[in-house]
Amino acid sequence: MSELNANAVVSTVHRPMGFAEFVMIIAAIMALNPLAMDMMLPALPNIGATLRITDGNRLQAVLAVFLAGFGAGQLIMGPVSDRFGRRPVLIGGMVVYCVASLLAIAAPSFETLLLARALQGLSTSATRVIATSMVRDCYAGRRMAGVMSLTMMIFIAVPVLAPSLGQLVMLWAQWRGIFIVLMLYGVGVLTWSALRVPETLPVTARKSLAIPQVLDAFRQTVTNRQTLGYALAAGGVQGSLFAFVFCSQQVLTGIYKLGHYFPLAFAAAAIGVAIAGFVNARLVGRLGMRVMSHSALIGFVVVAGTMLGAEHLGMLNFPLFLALSTLMMFAFGLSFANFTALAMEPQGHIAGTASSLYGSITTLLGISLGAIIGQSYDGTLVPFTTGFFLCTLSALAVVTVVEKGRLFVPHHKAG
Template identity: 75%
Template sequence: MVNTEVQHVVDVNADAPIEVTGEVPKHYPMGFAEFVVVIAAIMALNPLAMDMMLPALPNIASSFHIDAANRLQMVLSSFMIGFGVGQFLIGPLSDSFGRRPVLLGGMVLYAIASVLAIAAPSFEMLLLARALEGLGTSATRVIATSIVRDCYAGRRMASVVSLAMMVFIAVPVVAPSFGQAVMLMVHWRGIFAVLMAYGIVALLWSLFRLPETLPASERKAFAIPQVLDAYRQTLTNRQTLGYALAAGGVQGALFGFVFCSQQVFTGIYQLGPYFPLAFAAIAVGVAVAGFLNARLVGRIGMRVMSHSALVGFVVVAAIMYVAAKLQILPLPLFMALAALMMFSFGLMIANFTALAMEPQGHIAGTASSLYGSITTLLGIGIGAVIGQDYNGTLVPFATGFLLCTLATLAVVAITEKGRLFRPHHHPIA
């Protein structure tokens, strides 16, 4: 493998265009297109394992004799808890031992957990398998972000993340329908066989094509004091912490929607087996947002894009809350508002991630790890509260959605010291 590294010329303006020079990119022998696709493919392990299970929840309840509908949400939340907790160590490990061994190890764990889920004799064992699956995908998500940060910075990084997200976010659009199709042919456990097969394909692709992007000269010894110091640097950086909390807030709204979506569409709107189609129609908004962001962020800037989307997020949440309270939320209106919610989320999340990671190039793995843990666990905590409050109406979700958006807007305003919608002339320290 050629070891020539990309040299980043980073402007002091974190939101300025980034020029990248050098003979060979760090992701050689991959070209740019293959690099984006493989990053999206390994990132997609997480949403695929999450969303393919949605149509299977009633079947799982029947198999394990689960009477409480809200308890079934644990099939989703246990996966995300494993995902959130696992990220604490993934980053420091990859900063010490390189990206490849930790990434490949996570994929192996994911495949083993899928086998355990296929054979799970009880609901509790299934939840354990789901937590282990989440733990395995924590490596794929954290290291994918770290690899992108190894190779790119600034708006170029945001563009790469957006292109990957466009593929990555397309997964929730098709995953529930794919899960429904699998169950038409086999038992719900067949979904885990599909997940295992996909994980093995991604593992082999990464094994043979994805190079190590963290040179030995840039690795850090794995020592608790150094890890804690890297955590301190991450948590004391205003921009990183602020956008991590903001991303956690918007993910809380999204998780709340996902956790109770099956109950909403089949219980309130009586869609039955057509639920995956409705979910897919709504999720298209995120994919469209990813495409637009990738095309526009280089010209408009991360802050303008994400702050405008956040204001739109607040407006959508307010409309949904009023409509839910007045009990005038028919399916077409709910679908439109939910699609706008997803569209706004898609514009925010890639830019929030890029803004949070921008000051952390020297500790990208650890920073990405802590960022992922903060956003995921915060989102899971908020989403679980919203999901468990489901009472057969949309009022609990609409209320939680509005509170999340208002809190996120406040966090971003504080982070930017009130200067929204415009690039900063210097990094935030």
């Protein structure tokens, strides 16, 4: 029996669900976030026209406030789930998601829409933390990395297809119809979770919400070299990804003049993450998380340097940009899932709190870097390619320090 097949019988914590349903529902829960994020991309010009926003860089706030709510919310979701269990926090988060979608549907102003987006981001911080914590509750080491990779293979279709889905919805309902779809999806996942998801955190393993205990759990997280280091590295690579997402509509429709074909180009680039999920699920059990992620990170830096050089030489035409963007997504997919597993590996005893703090660090760092790069957009690719290269190079430097210069070396006990 292979290692991943063995996962089906390793954990009994998620019964009555079998292994396949567990992976599928974790993917569906995690997909709430990228679906709400990426469906909006083709709608930004329409939102601007409806709500009288003419500055393309200001429209990036529709994406930025969502991610800010997502990042900040994670700080509290983990400790709360460590105290009261995974299930109530998960259900509550999805209820808020549906309510926020209703608010966005009725939003009369740009400011109200931003409030709804912040609430959506806050609610998906609960779903993301709980999904990650449930995987950690049930699995460890390379098995955990394998489950995360299988989950990513399923839910990664969302960012690939979401812009096209958003474009399709706008044919009959414009941008408000996107939030109707988000609400209906949220109701569906909420119902599935309420009926099938068990509590994966035993009462005996729950932590106190007392301030000293929470602060001590935070201290254990940020003082662990492996956890903090890989959180910072993940934030660096995520910064380049967020910059791509923030700028993609402006770049692909403004510089490369793709018009309504923008979602297809975005999907072509995002397919790299799906391929990475498949490759990682197949190989991580054999090669280990460090070999996979360190190789991907070095490839990331090479792609970034190539894109930067091509832009300065005036050679970054659309086919080359698309090819390099797809490679960027592939490297991101290989590195980020394994960075998450590596960061969480030492934190099994405080998985919820550690997942919260890890998620906040990576998201807030990523959104800060991505927003800086996105707001620097000036009609050229110079700010993006420069920021992309600096983000990935910094991530490689952090990982090198964390591993004390010993890249690619598998740690058999920890993955």
